[in-house]
Amino acid sequence: MKSKKVSYADLARYCNFSKTTISRYFSNPDSLTLENQEKIREAVETLGYQENKIAKILPSGHTEFIGLIIPNLYMPYYSEVMHHLLSSYSTYGYKFLVFEGQSDIELERKYIRELSAYNVEGIITLSHTISSKEYASYDIPIVAIEREDEFISSVHNDNYMGGIQATSLLYKSDCDILFFIDSTPYGATRSAYYSKDKHSYSYGRLNGFKYVCNEKNMPNEVIIQDLGLSYEEYSEKIPKIIDDIAKRYPGKRKGIFCANDTFANISLLHLLRAYGNFPDDFRIVGYDGSPISAQAIIPFSTVGQQLDQITKSAMEILVSQIKAKHRRIPEELPIRHEVIAPILINRATTQKETPNIAGAK
């Protein structure tokens, strides 16, 4: 029922000191006599003082907040990124104000205004709606993860290398023809700048795919369509693509490189349901290294993004930017684009031998 919290003023009154002395007790205790330290310590205990960081913000200017903008929470990829970022609390002490973008650009602008109103010290964004140019104009430390990043710092996994690795894996599993399957990025028309494909994460994966196909003289097809924005939509459209491929290339072993694990999983499920088991004339590899790739009934090959490293790098960049901004002569650090090597995860779906549900592991 006690309503007001205990403040420095209360402590000061209690032990006949000035607020300044109380402040010093917390920030630089050794500047007080041991005797007085003890007095205040006792006051803190009996009055039950609790730190008030909000009050410190105004004078210090440090909120210790980082704003986090993610597109959604139903994709495990984002949950995992978030997990790693939240864990960085133990290292840096930053608290995260989290917003879910939902692909609504006006909503995201509102989020940014809100974050700015709360003086967050920096922003980490994974959302694709707002252009990096616009982000840059907000004049706040910001790091992008795996998204368009022309005007802001960013961390990416090496999509090109990942594309090469995945495609090579298909090549080695005795495929006759290779396919790259992806959705047009976020409806394609949504943001005009995305038409410059090079900003899209899948650009690298696709190019790695093309490179290997050319190198090895492999017949191949790039299938990029609007597959929608939900698991249900994907589940409707991807099976049609697979069926079409099966029909057009009977007797040939078809290697499918899906641009993410969700697509790969849907492809795999469809094949298993269509054939009752994994067909001899298909091979599959996904991308992201998300849990589903390991937990599917036949665990499938994928390219693992090292999210621990990606997020660690993102935090390092952001924190260094924040620190630079806090210097007496605020400094504007140059934009950095970090690239993290992915790790190939070679499982049953890209072997020469055809996997089997029975006994899969």
Add this chain to the structure above:
Amino acid sequence: MKSKKVSYADLARYCNFSKTTISRYFSNPDSLTLENQEKIREAVETLGYQENKIAKILPSGHTEFIGLIIPNLYMPYYSEVMHHLLSSYSTYGYKFLVFEGQSDIELERKYIRELSAYNVEGIITLSHTISSKEYASYDIPIVAIEREDEFISSVHNDNYMGGIQATSLLYKSDCDILFFIDSTPYGATRSAYYSKDKHSYSYGRLNGFKYVCNEKNMPNEVIIQDLGLSYEEYSEKIPKIIDDIAKRYPGKRKGIFCANDTFANISLLHLLRAYGNFPDDFRIVGYDGSPISAQAIIPFSTVGQQLDQITKSAMEILVSQIKAKHRRIPEELPIRHEVIAPILINRATTQKETPNIAGAK
């Protein structure tokens, strides 16, 4: 490169008003003449003023923060809860400071201290480590979701009803014997109060199971073991349980009620791998209605928690508590325990007819 932000003082200086008038412009514009409103509007625009909510907190006492403590982010259940909570921003405007508990009680205490230092207006917790008694002692509005709640408000799904529904489903699919599989809650020994099983969410599910078994005179077994704390551990221990059951009851149709979808999925995968398809003498139902239940190769039956309603109710309770606390005469609202009815999702794994991978949907 502009370092300092524009403040009311700047606006006031710019148009020869007092800060008070500027403040009024934002909080109650109609108390100014139209002429002066326009003057200030123009000043805001040319100086580029941006709202500073941090500064408003001290006088107003309202941070508009809610602290969210979740156990982890690798379980889709928590991501989904979080998704619904974050979405409530459009309704209530509360920002979420998110912490991931990691089953470390000291860490969580630190989180709570941090949240309290930032004057969050309330806390929503889904973590199981800290007792509701301790939470209650913190003297801050708090709502628990699906966890022990003796001394704090909470929202649960109706586990007892869910248990009855799931078990009935197994009964109707012509099973000869039923099993309830769950892990001892969080290591069991971890928190002494958990030994009073009634605080555990699974208590209700188990009791629903027992009730139906008694009612129908069904042979049954309750298998509650320490299954670990990660997908890998589950994947090691659950198959052994299933194998054991299969061996002990050959020729009988065994109905498995898993206390959550993760366990159910692992059971399902194991059966499919062991038999190459879904065996005739097993039936399975999970709990939670998480995505995996719909996305498994053979979508399995489950009890859907209505997370949208659960989270909505949690926010309502929390917000009403917050408002009560902010009244001139702060009021302590009585503890509320809300229960939301679950929805049975009847899929292929609990039919009389045995499902098949081929053509599954």
Add this chain to the structure above:
DNA sequence: TTGTAAGCGTTATCAA
């Protein structure tokens, strides 16, 4: 080693 006083950017209470 301690204290005084100004300041951080708002709101709220009086007066004018």
Add this chain to the structure above:
DNA sequence: TTGATAACGCTTACAA
């Protein structure tokens, strides 16, 4: 309709 002035709880020169 507007303006002084005192909060809010802390930090930080500058003095003592």
